[in-house]
Amino acid sequence: MSLFILLLAIAINLLLGIVVLQRNLKSATNILFLLLNLDIALWSGANYMSVFHSNQENAIVWMRLVMFFAVPQAVLFFLLIHTIPSMNIRISMKWLIPYLAAVAVIMGLTLSPYVFSRVSYSNNAASPVVEPGMFFFVTIAVGSLFAGFITLYKKIKRAEGALKSQLKLILTGVIIMFSLIVLLNFILVALFKNVSFVYLSPLFTLPFSLTVAYAIIRHRFLDIRLIVVRSIAYLLLMLFIALGYMAILFDIAYFVNKERPSISSFQDFLIPSVLSLFFAVTFQPLQRFFERYTNKVFYRDRYDTNDLLWGMSRIMASTLELDEISAKILERLLSTMNIEYGSIVLVRKSSIFWVHSGGEVKNHPFKNTDVFTLIHDSYHNTPHGEHIYVFDELSEGKVKRLMRAQDITIVMPLIVRHDLVGGILLGGKSSGEIYASEDINVLKIIIPEISVAIKNALAYEEIKKFNITLEKEVHRATSRLRRANDRLKELDQLKDEFVSIASHELRTPMTAVKSYLWMALHMPNEALVDPLKKYLTISYNSTERLISLVNDMLTVSRIERRKIELNNSQIDMRDIARLVYEELKVTADEKKITFNYEAGNEALSVFGDKEKLREVVQNIVGNALKFTPESGTIQISATLSHKLIKIAVSDTASGIPKDQLPQLFKKFSKIEYSYSKHSSQPGSGLGLYISKQIVSLHGGDIAVQSEVGKGSVFTITLPVSIGSHTNSS
Amino acid sequence: MADHASTSSYRILVVEDEEYLRDLYVQILVEAGYSVDLAKDGEEALEKMAGTYDLVLLDVILPKMDGLQVLDVLAKKGIKTTSRVVLLSNLGQDLIIAKATEYGVRGYMVKSNYTPDQLVREVGGYLRDEQVASQL
Numbered sequence: 001m002s003l004f005i006l007l008l009a010i011a012i013n014l015l016l017g018i019v020v021l022q023r024n025l026k027s028a029t030n031i032l033f034l035l036l037n038l039d040i041a042l043w044s045g046a047n048y049m050s051v052f053h054s055n056q057e058n059a060i061v062w063m064r065l066v067m068f069f070a071v072p073q074a075v076l077f078f079l080l081i082h083t084i085p086s087m088n089i090r091i092s093m094k095w096l097i098p099y100l101a102a103v104a105v106i107m108g109l110t111l112s113p114y115v116f117s118r119v120s121y122s123n124n125a126a127s128p129v130v131e132p133g134m135f136f137f138v139t140i141a142v143g144s145l146f147a148g149f150i151t152l153y154k155k156i157k158r159a160e161g162a163l164k165s166q167l168k169l170i171l172t173g174v175i176i177m178f179s180l181i182v183l184l185n186f187i188l189v190a191l192f193k194n195v196s197f198v199y200l201s202p203l204f205t206l207p208f209s210l211t212v213a214y215a216i217i218r219h220r221f222l223d224i225r226l227i228v229v230r231s232i233a234y235l236l237l238m239l240f241i242a243l244g245y246m247a248i249l250f251d252i253a254y255f256v257n258k259e260r261p262s263i264s265s266f267q268d269f270l271i272p273s274v275l276s277l278f279f280a281v282t283f284q285p286l287q288r289f290f291e292r293y294t295n296k297v298f299y300r301d302r303y304d305t306n307d308l309l310w311g312m313s314r315i316m317a318s319t320l321e322l323d324e325i326s327a328k329i330l331e332r333l334l335s336t337m338n339i340e341y342g343s344i345v346l347v348r349k350s351s352i353f354w355v356h357s358g359g360e361v362k363n364h365p366f367k368n369t370d371v372f373t374l375i376h377d378s379y380h381n382t383p384h385g386e387h388i389y390v391f392d393e394l395s396e397g398k399v400k401r402l403m404r405a406q407d408i409t410i411v412m413p414l415i416v417r418h419d420l421v422g423g424i425l426l427g428g429k430s431s432g433e434i435y436a437s438e439d440i441n442v443l444k445i446i447i448p449e450i451s452v453a454i455k456n457a458l459a460y461e462e463i464k465k466f467n468i469t470l471e472k473e474v475h476r477a478t479s480r481l482r483r484a485n486d487r488l489k490e491l492d493q494l495k496d497e498f499v500s501i502a503s504h505e506l507r508t509p510m511t512a513v514k515s516y517l518w519m520a521l522h523m524p525n526e527a528l529v530d531p532l533k534k535y536l537t538i539s540y541n542s543t544e545r546l547i548s549l550v551n552d553m554l555t556v557s558r559i560e561r562r563k564i565e566l567n568n569s570q571i572d573m574r575d576i577a578r579l580v581y582e583e584l585k586v587t588a589d590e591k592k593i594t595f596n597y598e599a600g601n602e603a604l605s606v607f608g609d610k611e612k613l614r615e616v617v618q619n620i621v622g623n624a625l626k627f628t629p630e631s632g633t634i635q636i637s638a639t640l641s642h643k644l645i646k647i648a649v650s651d652t653a654s655g656i657p658k659d660q661l662p663q664l665f666k667k668f669s670k671i672e673y674s675y676s677k678h679s680s681q682p683g684s685g686l687g688l689y690i691s692k693q694i695v696s697l698h699g700g701d702i703a704v705q706s707e708v709g710k711g712s713v714f715t716i717t718l719p720v721s722i723g724s725h726t727n728s729s
Numbered sequence: 730m731a732d733h734a735s736t737s738s739y740r741i742l743v744v745e746d747e748e749y750l751r752d753l754y755v756q757i758l759v760e761a762g763y764s765v766d767l768a769k770d771g772e773e774a775l776e777k778m779a780g781t782y783d784l785v786l787l788d789v790i791l792p793k794m795d796g797l798q799v800l801d802v803l804a805k806k807g808i809k810t811t812s813r814v815v816l817l818s819n820l821g822q823d824l825i826i827a828k829a830t831e832y833g834v835r836g837y838m839v840k841s842n843y844t845p846d847q848l849v850r851e852v853g854g855y856l857r858d859e860q861v862a863s864q865l
Contacts, residue, residue, distance in 0.1 A: 005800045340821065500820055504790055507841040509817035512749040519753070547841045 003197035006048045009202035012045075013037040016213045024395075029084045029216060031565040036076040043069035059119045063128045067110035067137060074144035075103050081148045081155070084170070085163065085216065087396070106140050109133050135230055165434050166215035173211025180204040205707075233294040248275060275570055303336045305442050311336075312446050316453035320460040323356065329450055330358035337439055338430050344414075344457065345451075347372060347421035349643055359427065366425075370402045376422030379413035388412050388444065392434050410435065412443060414451040421455050492561065503554045507547065514543040552686040556667065559693045566609040566697060570721060573604040573613070573645050577638045580617045582627060592630050599638040604645045607721040608698045616691040620649050620702070620714045623687065627653035628711075640720060647716040655708040664704060665692045690717075739856055740764045742782040744774040744799075745817075746791050750840070752852070754786065757845045758852065771799050778803065782813060784855055789818035789836075790826065800832040816857055 017037035021030045046069055050062035083089050090094065109115060114133030121127075152174065156167045173267070181204050184197040315328045326344045334342050341359030343366070346353050350367045377399060378389050389411040394400040403411065410426040422446065429435065517540040528536070558564045582596040588595035606613070624634045632652040639646050656664065668685040692702045699719050706712035741763045745751040758765045766782065768774040778785060778799070787798025789796035796816060803811055803852060815836040816829050826837050835855055843851065 504819045507839075508747055508750070511819060511841040512747070512753070514841065515750070515753050515845050518846075519757075522846070552839075 002052065004046070005199055006044055006202045009044055009206060010041040012206060013041045013209055016209050018215050020213050020463075021214065024087075027087045028089045028449075029080065029086060032076055032080040032083055032089075033216060036073065036080055039069055039072045039076060040205050040209070043073060044205075048202070058127070060116060063116055063119065063555065064111050064263055067115060068107055071103060071107045071110060071137065071141060074141040074148070075099075078144040078148040078151065080212070081151045081170075084212075102396050103140060106136050109136055154690070169211045169215050170208075173208040174445050176207035177205055180207070200390075203717065205625075233287070233290040236294070236398065237283075240286065240290075241283070244599055245275060245279060273342070287401075296593060305438065308332070308336050308442060309446060312449065316449060320457050322354075322454070322457040322461045325453060325457050326356040327358065328609075329453075330356065333426075333446075334359045337442075339426050339428070340430050341427040342426075343425045344422065344454065345371060345375060345425060347375060347420060354422075362386070367407060368407060371408075371423075371425065374399065374402055374406070374408070374411045374425075376420065378411045378423065379415060379420045387415065388440065390435060390440065410443070414447065414449050414454055416451050416455040421451055421458070482601055493559075496561065496563070499554065499557050506550050510543055510547050510550070514547065516538065517543060547684075553692060555690050556686055556693075559690065559697075564694075564697065568607055568609055571608060571610045571613070573606050573647060573718065574599045574638050576610070576614050576617055577636055578649055579614060580621050581636055583618070584621055587625055591625065591628070591632075593625065593628055594631075594633040596634070597636045600640070602640055604638055604640055605721045606698065607646060608718070609694075612694050613698070613718075616694050616702075616716065617647060619691045620647075620716065621689045624649050624651040624653065624712075624714070627651065629653070643720050645718045645720050648713055650711060650713040651671075652711040655711055656706040657708055661704060661706065664688055665702070738764075739783040740766065740781070741852070742766045742768060742774070742777055742785045744768040744771075744785065744787045744791065744796070746770060746788060753845065757849055761849045761853070763852075767776075771795055775799050775802060778808075784835075784852060786817040786852070787814050789816060789820050789829075797828060797832075800829065800834070804832055815852075834836045 014037060017034035021034045024030050025635055043066065046062055046065040050059065050066050079089065079091075082091065091099075112131075112133065114131050116128035117131050117135055118129050119127070120129050152167065152171055156164060156171060159167055181201070184204070185201055185467070188197060275659050284518065311332055312329065315332060316325065318328070319325050330344060333339065339359065341357065343357040345356075345366075346354040350372065352366075352372050355366065369437050374389065378387060381399075384389060389399060389403065391400065391403050391409045394403070403409070406425075407427060407457075408425045409428045412424045414421040414423055474720055521528070521536050521540060555564070577599065578597060585595060621634070621636060628634055628651045633650075633651075635648075635650045637646075637648045639648070667689045688702075695702050695716055700717045703715050703717065704712055705715075731830060740756055743751060743758070743765060745767075747770055750797045751769075753766065755765050765772075766777060768777050770792040773790070773795075774787065775783075775794065787796045787799065791799075794802075796818065800811055800814065811833045812835060814832075815835045815838060815839045816826075816834055817840055818825075819840050828838055835858075836851075838851060838860070
């Protein structure tokens with residue numbers, strides 16, 4: 001039996017050592033652990049041999065070997081505690097080399113007669129004779145163990161989060177190991193002379209080895225606490241059932257038989273059957289009760305997963321405001337999971353543009369570039385597409401370094417349809433515990449929901465912002481336009497005033513010149529000497545031209561500012577045409593021009609400004625007279641066809657080249673001007689432009705047909721007024 | 730000459746700030762047989778228009794008070810003499826004409842468009858119209 005226990009212990013120790021080393025071949029922690037387990041295995045073997053399989057000759061050798069292997073146990077214990085969880089031994093060479101040298105010397109010493117000189121036998125039991133060299137053994141062994149304890153205690157005090165949990169676990173293992181050793185190997189043996197548990201002693205180091213192994217490997221999927229808790233719950237259940245079963249069985253048996261039960265009757269068969277049924281029925285509720293009870297004791301942080309999920313869903317459905325939803329999500333998450341602090345971060349392109357933090361925020365502001373890198377990598381570079389970084393599960397590297405620097409324990413990306421929206425960063429748990437697998441699973445369930453909710457809130461935010469911006473833009477543009485409009489109105493008014501003043505100022509002296517020239521030309525009783533009369537006439541005509549030029553410019557200005565007012569009345573275009581014809585007949589006769597006017601009997605009624613339309617007709621006919629050479633022909637006709645009144649003026653002037661026709665009705669038309677120059681009465685170059693504008697104001701048009709060498713036809717078209725049309729038809 | 734006799738009974742007030750034109754109007758109107766009085770600015774015009782004239786030739790742009798202001802004051806005082814006023818100006822804007830018409834002036838002449846004989850003919854026309862109107 002004791003050999004089996006020994007072999008089992010050795011096997012487990014070696015297995016643990018190898019498994020741990022495999023996790024990381026280069027880590028000093030893992031190597032030290034293997035060495036320690038190896039040493040424990042050797043020490044257990046030596047111990048077994050020294051107790052059970054030694055004769056008088058080799059007993060001293062086994063005993064010395066026990067001491068030999070005991071030294072490195074203490075030393076490795078200290079080194080391991082000091083190193084864990086780092087990759088390198090953190091004692092400087094200056095101290096390490098003398099320490100290891102002393103260890104080597106003392107190990108050598110344990111094999112010499114200066115520690116154990118011989119074996120003495122009393123009461124058939126062998127015991128070594130201790131020599132002064134023992135002092136060195138005790139110093140190094142107890143000293144190292146003590147140093148190990150101190151180191152462990154200090155480390156636990158300093159550590160946080162996962163490391164703290166690991167060290168506490170190790171401490172538990174150490175305490176269990178020493179308790180077992182002290183209780184079963186020392187107290188029982190020395191004080192009660194009971195050696196019945198000594199054969200189990202190789203197993204006593206296992207609690208330590210197991211806890212250290214777990215602490216080193218530390219993977220949440222082997223959540224040891226959960227296993228322990230479930231085991232305890234199950235043990236309690238079993239104990240309760242067994243005790244209850246037995247108690248009830250005995251009581252009933254006693255009640256029925258008034259004596260100790262003996263299984264021989266029908267009742268003996270019936271009662272256990274009924275009881276079995278009873279316990280089968282009560283098993284489930286009992287199990288639940290014990291689970292709940294143990295959970296309460298061992299998991300003070302525990303929460304109801306469904307409660308959290310339901311609460312989160314409700315939060316996400318409650319609002320679309322980004323700040324509000326983030327605050328609520330964080331608050332709920334942090335308080336439920338007992339997390340110290342957390343942040344929701346939103347990213348765009350390659351930067352963070354929005355952060356909301358909750359809890360006791362330690363490390364703010366974040367270093368944004370690092371946080372972005374973490375979020376980005378958690379989306380793109382996590383193994384198996386897990387999309388989560390848990391600090392305690394990462395091996396040393398860039399990500400772990402960044403998380404340590406920012407004091408972040410968990411990074412999860414917020415992803416919506418393969419787009420990285422942002423991330424959630426969580427700090428450690430307030431209790432210093434590590435995240436349990438249950439926490440991680442819950443996070444994995446709710447993060448996609450949170451992502452969508454945040455994305456929606458963001459979209460809503462952007463729409464709101466866009467609306468506000470749009471409103472501002474419209475407002476700005478409108479007020480700009482309004483200012484521009486006001487300014488234009490102001491300028492327009494200034495222009496009005498200027499034109500009005502300028503025309504007045506120009507016309508006043510011209511009126512004086514014109515009038516006095518007229519007076520000079522019309523002096524009674526004194527015939528002017530011929531050249532003087534000619535000069536005065538030219539001066540008078542030029543003044544007239546100047547005045548008409550000012551008048552035309554004034555008219556153009558008024559037309560363009562739409563300040564022209566039509567003094568409309570019902571008029572007959574035949575009258576106007578005849579009036580112009582009669583006025584200009586004298587001039588035509590002087591030039592020996594054949595001048596004709598023809599119109600029908602039908603009234604050509606137009607609702608329009610009589611004076612202005614007369615000016616138009618006069619302008620057109622006047623032009624014809626100007627350009628038509630002597631003995632030419634000018635024909636005026638007034639007709640009505642298809643509800644349109646047409647005043648056509650045809651001449652036998654030189655005609656206008658086709659390419660120049662489009663220029664004819666423009667302001668200061670070069671063609672009109674150049675033709676005017678040949679005339680004895682040159683115009684302003686504005687006449688046709690003004691005429692066309694006035695006719696347009698009446699809803700009509702002026703068109704021209706011309707053939708070079710033959711002549712031109714100008715046609716004024718005006719809509720017939722409705723009243724007159726009914727009259728005439 | 731018969732014309733002379735019939736016109737001499739008419740009194741005309743010429744309101745004109747430009748000396749050369751004032752002289753011209755006085756000369757041609759006196760030659761035509763009218764009795765002519767003068768005013769050089771708006772205020773003087775307002776004073777003199779309290780008297781009785783058969784016709785007032787009122788310039789628009791004047792020192793101290795312009796023609797439209799003169800008409801405005803007269804209209805506010807309720808004096809009906811505006812119907813004997815003909816505006817004689819070099820301003821030709823439709824808006825001013827429209828405003829003047831609101832005050833009930835008889836007519837509006839753009840100075841530069843009239844030769845002296847045309848002006849005398851127009852004045853004769855206005856006075857004849859009034860005579861016809863008063864006889865009716």
